[in-house]
Amino acid sequence: MNESTTNSMNDLGPRPFAYNGPRLEVSGVDLVSLAEQYGTPLYVYSADNVRSRVELLQRAFAGVDHTLCYAVKANSSLALLKLLGEMGCGFDIVSGGELERVHRADAEAQSRVVFSGVGKLAWEIDAALEAGILMFNVESEAEVELLSARAQALGRTARMALRVNPDVFAETHPYISTGMSEHKFGIAIARARAIYAHAAKLPGLEPAGVSVHIGSQIRDVAPFAESVKRVRQLIEELRADGLNIRYLDAGGGFGIEYGRKAFDPAERVTAYAAAIKEVIAGLGVHLLLEPGRFIIAQAGALLTRVIAVKQNGAKRFVITDAAMNDLIRPALYQAHHEIVPLELRGRAAQVADIVGPVCESGDFFARDRETEALEAGDLVALLDAGAYGMSLSSNYNTRGRAAEVLVEGGKARLIRRRETVEEMLAGEVL
Ligand SMILES: *Cc1c(COP(=O)(O)O)cnc(C)c1O
Numbered sequence: 001m002n003e004s005t006t007n008s009m010n011d012l013g014p015r016p017f018a019y020n021g022p023r024l025e026v027s028g029v030d031l032v033s034l035a036e037q038y039g040t041p042l043y044v045y046s047a048d049n050v051r052s053r054v055e056l057l058q059r060a061f062a063g064v065d066h067t068l069c070y071a072v073k074a075n076s077s078l079a080l081l082k083l084l085g086e087m088g089c090g091f092d093i094v095s096g097g098e099l100e101r102v103h104r105a106d107a108e109a110q111s112r113v114v115f116s117g118v119g120k121l122a123w124e125i126d127a128a129l130e131a132g133i134l135m136f137n138v139e140s141e142a143e144v145e146l147l148s149a150r151a152q153a154l155g156r157t158a159r160m161a162l163r164v165n166p167d168v169f170a171e172t173h174p175y176i177s178t179g180m181s182e183h184k185f186g187i188a189i190a191r192a193r194a195i196y197a198h199a200a201k202l203p204g205l206e207p208a209g210v211s212v213h214i215g216s217q218i219r220d221v222a223p224f225a226e227s228v229k230r231v232r233q234l235i236e237e238l239r240a241d242g243l244n245i246r247y248l249d250a251g252g253g254f255g256i257e258y259g260r261k262a263f264d265p266a267e268r269v270t271a272y273a274a275a276i277k278e279v280i281a282g283l284g285v286h287l288l289l290e291p292g293r294f295i296i297a298q299a300g301a302l303l304t305r306v307i308a309v310k311q312n313g314a315k316r317f318v319i320t321d322a323a324m325n326d327l328i329r330p331a332l333y334q335a336h337h338e339i340v341p342l343e344l345r346g347r348a349a350q351v352a353d354i355v356g357p358v359c360e361s362g363d364f365f366a367r368d369r370e371t372e373a374l375e376a377g378d379l380v381a382l383l384d385a386g387a388y389g390m391s392l393s394s395n396y397n398t399r400g401r402a403a404e405v406l407v408e409g410g411k412a413r414l415i416r417r418r419e420t421v422e423e424m425l426a427g428e429v430l
Pocket of ligand 1: 071073074092116117213215216217251252253254290291292293294387
C-alpha cells in the first residue's frame with residue numbers, strides 16, 4: 001500500500017473520529033484509553049459534532065421562522081437531550097416515556113415538543129396536555145376524537161396538526177419509508193380537508209398546523225420539496241376554509257452517508273434548506289423540522305473488543321463483545337457501518353464476517369468485510385452508530401445495555417453506566 005492509499009483509507013471524512021498517527025481519536029480524545037477506562041461495548045459521542053450539525057441546520061434555515069424538533073427516538077439519552085435543549089431545540093416525541101425524558105433533561109423545552117405516533121394512548125395524551133406541548137401530530141380520525149375528549153376532560157386546548165400522507169416516493173430502505181399511501185402512517189392528504197373541518201368543530205381542539213414525514217435516511221432533496229409542496233397547497237385550502245394554520249411541520253428523515261462516499265454535510269443541508277425555503281416562500285408559517293439521524297448518527301461510535309477470531313471452512317469470523325442487542329441496524333435494515341481499528345498496526349488486510357456472540361445468525365455487523373487483520377484483544381469502532389444504536393438496544397440474551405460516554409471540550413464523561421445483571425432482573429417475580 002502506498003502512502004496516499006493509506007491516507008485515503010484512513011480519512012474518515014466529516015466524522016469527529018480521526019486518526020492521530022496510528023490511534024483513533026474522537027474530538028482529540030484517545031479512544032483506546034476510553035475503552036480501557038469504561039470497558040466495552042461502549043458508545044462514545046462527540047458533543048462538538050452534535051453542536052456543529054445543529055448549527056448547520058440553524059444557519060441554513062436562518063431567515064425562516066423555524067424550530068428544530070430533534071427526533072428523540074434516534075437517541076434518547078438524557079445528557080444528549082439536555083445539550084440539544086440548551087441549543088434551543090424542541091423535540092419530536094413518540095411516547096409518554098420520551099416526554100418524561102424531555103421533562104427530566106430540560107423541563108422548559110416541553111413547550112417545544114411535538115407528539116407524533118400512530119397509536120397514542122390516553123395517559124400519554126394527558127401527560128402531554130399537562131406539560132403544555134406545542135403540538136399533537138394526529139395520525140387518524142379516531143385519534144382526533146380521543147384528543148378532543150382528553151383535552152375536554154382536562155380543561156385544556158390541544159393544538160393539533162394532521163400528519164398527512166403525501167403519497168411521495170423516497171428512495172430508502174422499505175422499513176424506514178413512510179410517505180406512500182400503503183404505509184400505516186398519517187392520513188391520506190386528499191381526505192385531510194374534511195377531517196380538519198370536523199376537528200375545528202370539536203371541543204378542546206385547535207387545528208394549528210399540518211405535518212408530514214416521508215421516511216428516514218433520505219438523501220435526495222426532491223421528495224422533501226415535493227411533499228412540502230403538497231402540504232403548502234393543503235394549508236392554502238385550509239386557510240380558505242377559515243382555519244388559522246400557522247405551523248408547517250416538514251418532518252425529519254434527512255440522511256447521511258454511512259460508507260466512504262464523499263459527504264459534505266454543510267453542502268447537503270444548504271441544498272435541503274434551499275429546496276424547502278423555495279416551496280414555502282411567502283406562505284407565512286412557522287416551520288418545524290424533526291431531524292434525528294442527521295444530528296446524532298455521525299457524532300457517535302460503538303467501541304467493541306474482539307473476543308476471538310475463528311475459521312469455519314472457507315469463512316473467517318471475527319467475534320466481538322458487542323452484538324445485535326447493542327446495535328441492531330445491520331440485522332434489521334441490512335445497514336452498513338464502517339468498522340475501523342482503534343489502533344492501526346500495519347497488518348495485511350483480511351476479509352471476515354464481523355459478528356457478535358448472540359445466538360442468532362442475524363447477529364452480524366458486517367459480512368465479507370475487508371479490514372486490517374484483526375486478532376483477539378483488538379479494539380474496533382463501528383462508526384455512525386449515534387442514531388438508532390443505543391435507543392434500539394435491548395437485553396436480548398440477558399445482555400446488559402452498553403455504557404455511554406460524552407466527549408466535550410477535550411474531556412470525556414460517563415452519561416450512562418453499564419447496565420448490571422441485577423438491574424436487568426429487578427422487575428421480575430418468581
Ligand atoms: C423517526 C422520525 C423522525 C426522525 O427521522 P430521522 O431519519 O432520524 O431524521 C422524525 N419525525 C418522525 C415523525 C419520525 O417518526
